[in-house]
Amino acid sequence: MTAPVTAILLAGARPVPDPLALAAGVPVKPLAPVAGRPMIDYPARALLDHAAIAQLVILTQRPDLYAADPATAWLATHPRVRFETGGQGIASSLLALMEGEGLTYPVLLTTADHVLLDGAMLDQFVAEAAGADVAVALVERRTLLARYPQSRRTWLKFRDGWWSGANIFWFGSDKAKRMIALWQEVEQDRKKGWKILAAFGPVALFGALLRLLTLRGGIARVGRKFGLAARLVAMDKAEACIDADKPEDMTLIEAILRSERPEA
Template sequence: MFDAQSPPGVTAIILAGSRPGPDPLLDGSGVSTKALLPVGGRPMLAHVLDTLSRHAAIGAIVILAQNVAGLRADPELAVWIDDPAIRFMESGAGISRSVLAAIDGPAALPVLLTTADNVLLSAAMIDSMIAGAAGCDIAVAMVERRILLARYPQSRRTWLKFRNGWWSGANLFWIGSDRARPMLERWQSVEQDRKKGMKIVGAFGPWLLGGALLRILTIQGAAARLGKRFGAQARIVAMPQAEACIDVDKPEDLVLVEQILAMRA
């Protein structure tokens, strides 16, 4: 359950755009954008909106996409079109720039950032992220490999290796204050390499890359040092839910997510 001590009125931002180039997930799907891909009989975005709109900590939702008109025209999303707490916003060039524009506009801080393909998002995950990120300027949710493989050994992820384990991103991010802005601006230069873990680590400083490669840093220690460099308090939130790092990036992900949704039902 939502802790009454958590920050009230958190703004959720959902990244619901499409990356350049062909997407094998959309072949034969009948939809033109990933956010509308049917999963469990409903568009991916509908699952995420359901979870966020029902959570007591979420005060407003901003949906960022290149094709806002296409999303608003989908009948499965009609229930949210006139909701005053939900706003559709055209995204710009690049994720970081679009998020910064949203923060400068309708998205009041603090912000919980997620993606339309985070179909398995649950209230428990939101609770874990808010509790773990409370009081910091920027936080990233991660899942340690043993947590995931204990439940879903067939799942393939991109892993970052540190002294205290192998970690994969969970598509949940916390922006707690404007002190996160320099790190978001730095992220713009590595967005296209999001699946090349060590290249991303190195882009934030050779000392961080060396610490990761030599395994002399824990991932939490690396985040703290990185934040200090940018004048912010940065934190890794270790998620206890294995499903937190399972999104829909590949056809095999879609199969696994469908199976998990069926088990939940």
């Protein structure tokens, strides 16, 4: 049985104003309404409703904004929720949090714009990530396009398919800090897949470019390089990689929330 999981929900702000926040007239993107509720409300409730999650840590530069908003004030008083103040960088904020006290492993990390996160996704991810030092959730392109053919994502191409991130990560032990330190180095280039691969060495970079590596094997190999067990979790649900990043994402997400079979 998996040990009680600490969930971290990233709810920070970008260094520059976010277009979705500006359009909604709210100070930070996680407070932007989706189908009448702040987007952070959806993943927060999904995490707290899941049996594996023991506590929820919300990492943000402005905890006061959530306590002041009537729609999210419940988070500030919930007995299993605590706010931690982060800086501008995700990786540096995580490392600071992990170096402090009161954070127990395993840790599941996701984002406040993961509006469609649900119990089925958490069931699969926790079950398949358990036992790893680091795990990352991804969705293969065929899984997404079979259900939402017009959805546009950032894809990394490997021998075992085209993959897009699902913004769910697993840190099973203190060893995960080794990978987060590398994440810190390439954080500004996280949308540029080849730069991230280059950080793992020429074998990973050219292997991916020549389609010599599977992503599953590549993640495991990188993990071994850092002395830890790393794992890919291929998510079954296409919705796992649809986050609220652009206006068209918001339109699709609201359609999904309204109907089990939206026109995408």
